[in-house]
Amino acid sequence: MANLTINGKSISVDVEDDTPLLWAIRENVGLTGTKYGCGIAQCGACTVHVDGVAMRSCGVTVSEAVGKQITTIEGLASNGALHKVQQAWVANDVPQCGYCQSGMIMAVAALLKEKPKPTDQDINEAVTNICRCGTFQQVREAIHAAASA
Amino acid sequence: MNKHVMPKLTRRGFVIGTAAAGAGLAIGLDIPFGGPTVVRAADGSPEVNVWVVIRPDDTTVIRIARSEMGQGSLTGLAQLVAEELECDWSKVVTEYPTPGQSVARKRAWGDFSTGGSRGIRSSQDYVRKGGATARVMLVQAAANEWKVPASECTAANSIITHTPSGKTTTYGKVVEAAAKLEPPAEVKLKDPKDWKIIGKGVKRLDTVDKTTGAMIYGSDVKLPGMLNAAIKDCPVFGGKLKSYDEAKVMGMKGVKKVVRVNDSTVAVVADTWWHAKTALDALPIVWDEGENAKVSSESIAKWLAEGLDNAQPAYIGNQNGDAKAAIAGAVKKVEAVYNYPYQNHATMEPMNATALYTPDKCEVWCGTQNGEAAFAATMEASGLPAEKCEVHKLILGGGFGRRGMTDYVRQAVLIAKEMPGTPVKLLWSREEDMAQGKFHPVTQCKLTGAFDADNNLTALHVRISGQSILYTVRPAALVNGMDTAAFQGLAPSGDAAIGYSVPNLLVEHSMRNPHVPPGFWRGVNVNQNAIYMECFMDELAQSVGQDPVEFRRKLMSKHPKHLAVLNAVAEKIGWGKPAPQGVYRGIAQVMGYGSYVAGAAEISVTEGSKIKVHRIVASTDPGYVVNPAQVERQIAGSFVYGLSALFYGGCTVKDGKMEQTNFDTYNSMRIAEMPKVECVMVPSGGFWGGVGEPTIGVAAPAVLNAYFAATGKRIRSVPLKDQNITFA
Numbered sequence: 001m002a003n004l005t006i007n008g009k010s011i012s013v014d015v016e017d018d019t020p021l022l023w024a025i026r027e028n029v030g031l032t033g034t035k036y037g038c039g040i041a042q043c044g045a046c047t048v049h050v051d052g053v054a055m056r057s058c059g060v061t062v063s064e065a066v067g068k069q070i071t072t073i074e075g076l077a078s079n080g081a082l083h084k085v086q087q088a089w090v091a092n093d094v095p096q097c098g099y100c101q102s103g104m105i106m107a108v109a110a111l112l113k114e115k116p117k118p119t120d121q122d123i124n125e126a127v128t129n130i131c132r133c134g135t136f137q138q139v140r141e142a143i144h145a146a147a148s149a
Numbered sequence: 150m151n152k153h154v155m156p157k158l159t160r161r162g163f164v165i166g167t168a169a170a171g172a173g174l175a176i177g178l179d180i181p182f183g184g185p186t187v188v189r190a191a192d193g194s195p196e197v198n199v200w201v202v203i204r205p206d207d208t209t210v211i212r213i214a215r216s217e218m219g220q221g222s223l224t225g226l227a228q229l230v231a232e233e234l235e236c237d238w239s240k241v242v243t244e245y246p247t248p249g250q251s252v253a254r255k256r257a258w259g260d261f262s263t264g265g266s267r268g269i270r271s272s273q274d275y276v277r278k279g280g281a282t283a284r285v286m287l288v289q290a291a292a293n294e295w296k297v298p299a300s301e302c303t304a305a306n307s308i309i310t311h312t313p314s315g316k317t318t319t320y321g322k323v324v325e326a327a328a329k330l331e332p333p334a335e336v337k338l339k340d341p342k343d344w345k346i347i348g349k350g351v352k353r354l355d356t357v358d359k360t361t362g363a364m365i366y367g368s369d370v371k372l373p374g375m376l377n378a379a380i381k382d383c384p385v386f387g388g389k390l391k392s393y394d395e396a397k398v399m400g401m402k403g404v405k406k407v408v409r410v411n412d413s414t415v416a417v418v419a420d421t422w423w424h425a426k427t428a429l430d431a432l433p434i435v436w437d438e439g440e441n442a443k444v445s446s447e448s449i450a451k452w453l454a455e456g457l458d459n460a461q462p463a464y465i466g467n468q469n470g471d472a473k474a475a476i477a478g479a480v481k482k483v484e485a486v487y488n489y490p491y492q493n494h495a496t497m498e499p500m501n502a503t504a505l506y507t508p509d510k511c512e513v514w515c516g517t518q519n520g521e522a523a524f525a526a527t528m529e530a531s532g533l534p535a536e537k538c539e540v541h542k543l544i545l546g547g548g549f550g551r552r553g554m555t556d557y558v559r560q561a562v563l564i565a566k567e568m569p570g571t572p573v574k575l576l577w578s579r580e581e582d583m584a585q586g587k588f589h590p591v592t593q594c595k596l597t598g599a600f601d602a603d604n605n606l607t608a609l610h611v612r613i614s615g616q617s618i619l620y621t622v623r624p625a626a627l628v629n630g631m632d633t634a635a636f637q638g639l640a641p642s643g644d645a646a647i648g649y650s651v652p653n654l655l656v657e658h659s660m661r662n663p664h665v666p667p668g669f670w671r672g673v674n675v676n677q678n679a680i681y682m683e684c685f686m687d688e689l690a691q692s693v694g695q696d697p698v699e700f701r702r703k704l705m706s707k708h709p710k711h712l713a714v715l716n717a718v719a720e721k722i723g724w725g726k727p728a729p730q731g732v733y734r735g736i737a738q739v740m741g742y743g744s745y746v747a748g749a750a751e752i753s754v755t756e757g758s759k760i761k762v763h764r765i766v767a768s769t770d771p772g773y774v775v776n777p778a779q780v781e782r783q784i785a786g787s788f789v790y791g792l793s794a795l796f797y798g799g800c801t802v803k804d805g806k807m808e809q810t811n812f813d814t815y816n817s818m819r820i821a822e823m824p825k826v827e828c829v830m831v832p833s834g835g836f837w838g839g840v841g842e843p844t845i846g847v848a849a850p851a852v853l854n855a856y857f858a859a860t861g862k863r864i865r866s867v868p869l870k871d872q873n874i875t876f877a
Contacts, residue, residue, distance in 0.1 A: 015423075016402065023423035027377075032369035033362015035546070037497050038579045042812035045497055073362035086360040093352050093778060096786060097219030098359030099366060099497040099546030124821035130812060132497050132547050133219045134789025136823035138782065 002062045006031070007075025017063035022046040024062050025072060033073035033102045037130070044129030047103035048072050054110035054126075056103075073102035076109060085109045088146035096133035104129045108143055117147050187328045195328035197286055199246070199257045200230055200279030207307045207321040209236040213243050214251070214258035215268040216518050217355065218548035219786075220841045221779035222268035224353045228775055229273055232346045233280030233338060236320060237307040243354055248524035249539035261520035264553045264669055266742035266839020269775055273837055274338075281336040283327075290327035291318050341773065341834060350778030355544070366546045367516040370503045372572040376405055377422035378564050379429040380575060383413040384584050385438040385805035386664050390415055392435045398428040407432065408567045416564050422576050441664045442805040449591060449663045449802060450488070456614025456659030457486065457595040463612065463657040466636030470653030472599075475608035479599030483692045485685055487596070487865040489677030490799035492589035492670055493807075493815060498546020499582040500557035504565035505572040506531055511538050511562060516545035518553040526555035530562035549790065550669035554587050554622075580810050587668025588800055588807075590616035594681040599653075604693040606704065608653035611639060611681065617660050618667045618674075632660065637674040637741055638846065639682065644743035644838070645675070648711030649686075649704040665802060671790050672845035675741040679846035680853065680867070683737035687854045688863065697854065698724050698736055710770055710833060711738055714747040717768035717829045722749035732763060735854025737847040744771040744838030748788075748847030750824070754859040759877040760869075762792070762824035762852060770831045771838035777830060780840050785826040787845035793818045795849040796876060799868035822876040 003012050004021075006029055013028040025034050025048070034057060037045030041059035048057045049071040076083040082090070085108050095101045104127065111118055111126040118126070123143055131139070188196045194204040202210040211230045217223035227243050251258045259275060284304055291309040292299035295316060302311050307320040320327075341347070358364035383390060393415050395407035403424030408416045415434060419425035455461060459473070476482060502515035504527075511531035517523040517540070524540045531538060545552050561575040577585070592615030599608040617632035626634075635658045637645040647656075670676070690700035698719050705712040715738045719725070728734055731753045738747035751764040767784045774780050797816035801808045809815040853864050856874075864872065 019423055023421065027421040027423060030371070031362070032365070032371075035366075035498070036368065036576075037499075038812045040579075040811055040813060043497065043817075077361065082360070089360045090356055093356060093782075095219075095353075095356055095359035096221070096782060097497065097545060097547045098355075098364055101359050102362050105360060124819075127820050130497070130817045130819065132495060132549070132790065132793075132817060134786030134818070134823075135782070136789060136818075136820040137785045137826055139820060140823070 002066050004065055004070060006070045007072060015062055017061060019062045020058045021060040021062055021065045022057040025057060031072050031074050035099055035102055044107060045100050045103040047106040049106060049110055052113065054107045073106060083109055084149045085112065085146045088142040088149060092138050092142040092145060094135055094138040094142050096135050100129055100131045104131065104139060112147060118143065195324055197283035197324060197327055198279055198332060200276060201234060201283040203320045203324040205321045207237065207240050207319050209241050211241055211243050212246050212258065214246060214261050216263040216542060216545060218518065218545035220783060221353060221776060223355060225269050225775040225779060226276055227354060228346045228351065229277050230280035232344055233277045234284050235304040238346055238351065240307060245542045247539055247541060248520040252535050263518040264550055266842040270743055270837035270839050277338050278336055281338055282332050285333045285336055286327040286330045287320050287323055289330055290323040293326065294323065347775050350776055365543060366498055367514060367543045368498055368501045368576050370514045370574060375572040375574055376418050376420060377425050378416045378418045378573050378575040379422060379425040380414060380416040380560060380577060380581060381429060381434065382585050383436050385442050386666055387441045388436050388438040389413050391437040394433040398432050401428045404428045406568065408564050410560055410563050414560065418564065418573060426578060438805060444664055444805045445803050446801040453593045453614045453661055456661050457593060457612055461659050463659040464631035465657045467639055467641045467647060467654060467656035472608045472610045472653040472655035475653035476597055476599040476610055479607060480602045481600040482597065483689055484597045485688055485865060486593060487681045488593040489680060489867050491591050491665060492794050492798045493583055493586040493800050494549045494551035494670055495815060496547030496549060496551055499577040499579055501576040502558045502561035503572060503574040504561040506562065506565040507569050509537060513558055513562060514541045514543060515558055516543050516552055518548045522555050523558045526558040527562055530559045531566060549671040551587060554668060583810050583815060584807055587666050589670035590618055590667040592616060592677055596681060596685040598689045600693060606651055606689060609651045611656040614659040614661060616662050616667050618669060620662050621667055635674055638678040638739045645741050648708040648738055648740060650707045651704060672842045675739060675846035676791065679737060679739040680850045683850035684853050687857060710745045711740060713831055714738060714745045714768040714770050717831050718747045718749040718766045721766045721827065721829050722751065733855045733859035735851045735858055737850035737854065739846040741843040741846055742839030743836065744769055744843040746843045746847055748844065748851040750851035750855045752852060752855040752859060754856065755877055757860060758874045760856060760874060761877040764825045765848060765851065766827045767844050768829040768831060769844060770833050771840055772832055772834060772836040774830050774832045780830060781828045783840050784828050784844045788826055788848040789818050791845040791848040795867055796869045799871065
């Protein structure tokens with residue numbers, strides 16, 4: 001049993017300590033916006049914020065996440081309004097299949113918090129998520145749009 | 150609007166909800182609403198016909214039979230219906246009919262298969278007629294009410310106007326009456342010049358939920374009492390499951406059951422997937438790997454190389470003149486051998502399906518590119534007749550051809566059958582997905598060109614050796630044993646026709662089918678055939694000291710549509726004008742899936758092996774462009790898929806199994822490596838070509854030709870990582 005703080009709510013999950021945070025979020029908490037893509041922290045589909053930092057939740061154990069503020073894609077909007085990154089995603093029609101986009105959006109939201117006006121180079125270094133549909137051109141445009149919103 | 154909601158299990162088992170809440174389809178005898186001839190959606194709204202349901206508030210539900218996997222057909226098909234229906238686009242929502250409903254209504258929605266870039270081109274005619282028919286009925290209903298001739302009424306934006314009197318009504322007000330009318334025997338479709346929604350880059354209808362985590366993919370399905378399964382099939386294709394020691398894992402947390410799925414596959418069922426996967430990893434399994442365990446990439450390559458020998462039998466896919474004789478007597482001869490490896494689809498969402506079996510009903514929830522094939526697999530695996538089966542389609546976390554296969558559906562049903570009454574979600578691990586792909590086939594190609602004394606190309610011999618997809622996947626489609634799809638882009642005519650005229654031409658295929666299961670992989674045989682042909686065209690041009698574009702143009706005068714896209718990219722990239730310092734260009738063209746496409750790349754190379762792709766210009770003539778914004782996205786996306794395969798891809802065989810296990814050994818492009826993509830659309834009308842796949846073929850050869858321009862080195866083998874060439 002572990003107590004997690006997810007999207008501002010305290011939730012106790014009955015899992016082994018070494019369970020990847022990804023699976024606790026998806027299966028025990030029931031928030032399925034965070035996706036499984038590789039399980040080895042390569043693809044970024046499972047990206048969440050842990051104390052504000054973008055992390056690949058398949059590579060974080062539940063015990064490591066205890067006591068930290070975890071934000072998933074479901075917790076990114078606030079007061080009923082989409083986050084500016086989500087708004088830019090909608091305005092720029094970014095997603096194709098959409099499966100990687102939760103992780104992509106979480107990675108970008110963390111980047112913009114750190115660097116509100118990222119350069120292309122900043123984007124290249126911070127956003128390393130895989131998108132097999134190949135939405136990168138729209139992702140880049142939407143990041144710049146969100147930064148100037 | 151356009152809200153996607155979780156499919157709900159209902160007692161009637163008929164309702165799904167991929168569209169607005171409560172708007173699931175309904176069919177059958179237990180419909181509590183309306184007259185005997187009117188078919189109604191679950192919320193009671195009448196169908197005008199199978200494609201169109203209109204609610205009293207004018208919300209227009211457009212049914213989409215093809216699958217959405219990111220390619221945008223859901224939106225494009227809705228545009229086609231809406232154009233003829235003359236409805237208010239802002240009131241359009243979509244929903245999927247289920248394959249079971251379609252079967253029960255004599256395949257009312259036609260083909261569900263979503264591959265070969267056919268989603269729009271092969272259903273555009275009947276879905277537009279569906280929209281037009283519904284419009285005629287709605288207008289007629291209003292005319293009847295007003296007791297005026299329908300010819301005095303017009304429709305636009307879901308509003309019907311009686312022109313002489315100025316009276317108006319809306320679709321939602323007359324739909325009840327319209328649904329009772331006999332549909333017109335014939336309808337006239339609009340002239341393309343009058344299109345208002347087709348051709349417009351309207352936003353996709355399914356975006357918001359993809360940005361909030363609310364979109365439900367197959368792997369997100371939750372059903373009451375559901376268990377989760379992890380699975381392992383014998384990693385050596387064709388091998389068998391000998392034994393496993395379930396006692397070792399039955400005591401592990403959450404484990405419910407170990408299931409022998411078939412003679413090569415075992416699954417662990419547990420409360421959570423993490424528990425199932427953990428137990429499966431701990432399960433001692435003994436495989437009978439069989440003869441195929443001796444196969445390696447090296448042994449396959451050797452066998453394929455033998456097929457390049459003209460003495461070996463081959464199927465002839467395209468022929469004019471006598472290429473062999475012309476080459477034998479040529480003044481000058483150029484020859485090169487290329488190869489292209491296996492590739493895994495690596496959809497972001499691994500294969501999965503959820504099944505609920507009872508002796509009276511088997512239901513499946515999954516992402517599939519072919520709802521009817523998934524339905525047939527459900528029937529076959531469950532042993533139940535069509536009326537007791539159903540497949541609920543969900544959006545796919547990537548398809549690229551992989552989800553046209555039904556292996557994962559069959560497995561899910563077989564597992565659920567062992568646990569009647571309990572829904573079981575089967576999810577493959579990434580490792581299983583990499584091991585059990587349906588791989589882009591492996592081929593080699595020897596190309597020989599001959600010139601006369603004036604440097605005119607007199608003969609071209611293209612000899613492909615390697616795997617056929619159809620031989621394994623669709624043997625009935627072979628033509629006297631020949632796989633005509635092996636000649637994509639090189640065929641004499643049709644939707645994948647060669648763009649060059651050569652006095653003596655021979656294109657042939659020595660079919661050699663290794664044990665690795667092949668599949669349709671975005672672009673299919675266009676991928677390698679375009680590399681073979683377009684890189685070799687550059688080699689031929691270079692061998693006679695001619696400009697690659699000028700050299701091609703001379704061979705393309707009888708292929709004006711091929712030539713038009715080539716010219717379009719040449720102009721846009723600035724061919725013939727100086728490139729920026731240190732930047733080099735390459736070009737390629739091909740025809741596939743009914744569309745003419747070309748691409749030109751600008752790259753720079755540092756340290757001889759680090760490639761920066763600055764820019765790719767693409768041109769396409771797909772006949773008609775339904776949604777230019779989505780076409781642009783498909784072109785850019787196809788380049789990511791094709792260049793990932795070129796630089797990082799390649800699946801290799803060792804001891805009969807695939808060596809790549811995850812994205813650490815099968816990498817994919819990131820945003821840092823993404824070139825700027827510019828599109829020139831030149832739709833010439835009069836035909837309907839595909840969009841999702843054709844352009845994938847031109848990215849790799851354009852980059853390889855630019856690499857030669859930059860370095861003087863010809864690359865004839867994919868992937869580039871094996872030659873220590875990387876993205877800069």
